Amino acid sequence: MPTDTYSEALRSLSDLGPLRVWSLLVTVFGDLAPDRPLDGPTLSAVMAEIGIKPEASRVALHRLRSDGWVTSVKKGRNSLHSLTPKGRTDSDAARGRIYGDDQTSEAVVVLTHGMVDLDLTAFAQVAPRVFLCNPAQPLPSDAMRLTPDSLPNWLGPQIETETMRDAYKSLHAVLVNIAEELDNGLNPIQIAALRVLIVHAWRRLTLKHPHLPRAAHSADWRGHDCRALVLNLLNRYPRPDLDTIKPA
Numbered sequence: 001m002p003t004d005t006y007s008e009a010l011r012s013l014s015d016l017g018p019l020r021v022w023s024l025l026v027t028v029f030g031d032l033a034p035d036r037p038l039d040g041p042t043l044s045a046v047m048a049e050i051g052i053k054p055e056a057s058r059v060a061l062h063r064l065r066s067d068g069w070v071t072s073v074k075k076g077r078n079s080l081h082s083l084t085p086k087g088r089t090d091s092d093a094a095r096g097r098i099y100g101d102d103q104t105s106e107a108v109v110v111l112t113h114g115m116v117d118l119d120l121t122a123f124a125q126v127a128p129r130v131f132l133c134n135p136a137q138p139l140p141s142d143a144m145r146l147t148p149d150s151l152p153n154w155l156g157p158q159i160e161t162e163t164m165r166d167a168y169k170s171l172h173a174v175l176v177n178i179a180e181e182l183d184n185g186l187n188p189i190q191i192a193a194l195r196v197l198i199v200h201a202w203r204r205l206t207l208k209h210p211h212l213p214r215a216a217h218s219a220d221w222r223g224h225d226c227r228a229l230v231l232n233l234l235n236r237y238p239r240p241d242l243d244t245i246k247p248a
Helices: 003-014 021-032 040-050 054-066 085-099 155-159 162-181 188-206 223-236
Strands: 070-075 078-083 108-111 123-127 130-133 144-146
Touching (some): 003 188, 021 040, 021 078, 021 188, 040 054, 040 078, 054 070, 078 085, 123 155, 162 223, 188 223
Antiparallel strands (some): 070 078, 108 130, 123 130
């Protein structure tokens, strides 16, 4: 059992940023149980493998239930937890950004009629009234859409933040090390914990900015490289059947 490299992988992923337990649970449901209930003992086993204390998980579950994101029902001595319709809708809306291939090869320039507040996770502001976005992104009704033949080198440093560039560099280094050092002999609970932390680290970054082609970014941007590594690792460690990680 590759205990040392596995433990190091979990530690490195956890150290990338503070683990907000409620947000981590969102990742657990979205990756491991998007369309079926997750029983209490199995959920507790996954969270414990990651290093989350039971009381922290209970508080986080209560918050998600209060927010209408998760529902829980008793079944015998245990509880079954599952996404609500709202939780499933929100999870499905992010699924393409998290698990989709990097097929974006172009971007469009959006010129708005006046000063507007657009979602900066979907639109990158270049100048007043001028934005850059993915061609599939719905536009304001009165906006003008322009398709540039090429994107200038100065664009990346203008639409990126140093914080996001550094965050992607850190994630990239961790993912490269996991891909090179971690063996394939993991058991189902280890695979579940590893997947959750990989998806969580990736999700926290990729949902914070527009999905633009590599040409829109600077040479220091590692977002596209991280996507390739994430998809490779998730394919290498496929989602385990929940019944195989259920405690005895």
